[in-house]
Amino acid sequence: DTGVSQNPRHKITKRGQNVTFRCDPISEHNRLYWYRQTLGQGPEFLTYFQNEAQLEKSRLLSDRFSAERPKGSFSTLEIQRTEQGDSAMYLCASSSSQGGHYNEQFFGPGTRLTVL
Amino acid sequence: KNEVEQSPQNLTAQEGEFITINCSYSVGISALHWLQQHPGGGIVSLFMLSSGKKKHGRLIATINIQEKHSSLHITASHPRDSAVYICAVRESGGGADGLTFGKGTHLIIQP
Numbered sequence: 001d002t003g004v005s006q007n008p009r010h011k012i013t014k015r016g017q018n019v020t021f022r023c024d025p026i027s028e029h030n031r032l033y034w035y036r037q038t039l040g041q042g043p044e045f046l047t048y049f050q051n052e053a054q055l056e057k058s059r060l061l062s063d064r065f066s067a068e069r070p071k072g073s074f075s076t077l078e079i080q081r082t083e084q085g086d087s088a089m090y091l092c093a094s095s096s097s098q099g100g101h102y103n104e105q106f107f108g109p110g111t112r113l114t115v116l
Numbered sequence: 117k118n119e120v121e122q123s124p125q126n127l128t129a130q131e132g133e134f135i136t137i138n139c140s141y142s143v144g145i146s147a148l149h150w151l152q153q154h155p156g157g158g159i160v161s162l163f164m165l166s167s168g169k170k171k172h173g174r175l176i177a178t179i180n181i182q183e184k185h186s187s188l189h190i191t192a193s194h195p196r197d198s199a200v201y202i203c204a205v206r207e208s209g210g211g212a213d214g215l216t217f218g219k220g221t222h223l224i225i226q227p
Contacts, residue, residue: 033214037157042120042202045214056214089157102147102206102213107159 002026004108006092012114013082020078021111025094032075033105034067035091036060043091049075050097082115089113118143122203122218130226135190137221139203142184146208149215150177150188153200162188162201193225 005024013019025032030051035043046065048056051072061067064083069075079086089112093105119142129135139148150162163170163177165186170177174193179186190197200222204215 031213035215035217040219042204042217042219043159043215044217048213058214091157091159093159104161104164105149105215106161107151110157110159112157 004092004094004106006090006108006111008111009109010112010114012116014116015082015084017082018078018080019082019113020076021090021113022074022076023092023094023108024074025092026106027073029094029096029106030072031095031097031105032069033093033095034075034077035093037089037091037110038087046077046090079113082113084115087113087115118205118207118216120203120205120216120218122201122221124221125219126222126224128224128226129193131194133193133225135193135197135223135225137188137201137203137223139186139188139218140184141203141205141216144208145181145184145205147206148179148186149204149206150186151202151204153202153220159202190223195225195227198224 007022032049034046037043045058047067049069064080067077089110091110092108095103095105121140123138147166152160174191176189200220202220203218
């Protein structure tokens, strides 16, 4: 399968714990996006990488959230000191900037986080 | 602040009916996406468009940039079309790639 993959698919944690999610984009895609979706709502943008550079961060990304893409391939999203309000589906997407253009984003299956 | 509004929020129709889902947005955009989300969360990109009209199988997407409005049409609807359809836009004006999403339209097609 050459699509976007995310791990784990489900995570249940207790309030106050740290969690880390991983996203593996489509191999030739240099752009990687993180989104968050709560129940009954559309996704919301969190952050975006071009290669290893984090180019854009939403105000939703509080200081408890950190994202990295150290080698310009896979990315991790860490949430420290989780709160119940962090419970959501965390979606990753990737795209290419071939030709210097904005191209279609391909989404992964998501990681569903439940904070007890 | 860009707002993306979809209508209707919920739609139930009979198999075979022609379906229209609408999306309006408030700022200039460089691209609009129509996405499909099935239960369990997976999102599939249906269309990306910046002008005119695109067609893929039974799905048609149109956009009117001047009116800041797009529509997604499904012809000869089928129960397997049941899903949440989400409109998302990329704002124009330099570099911002993060999408702004509507809340989605929950479509149920009954046999």
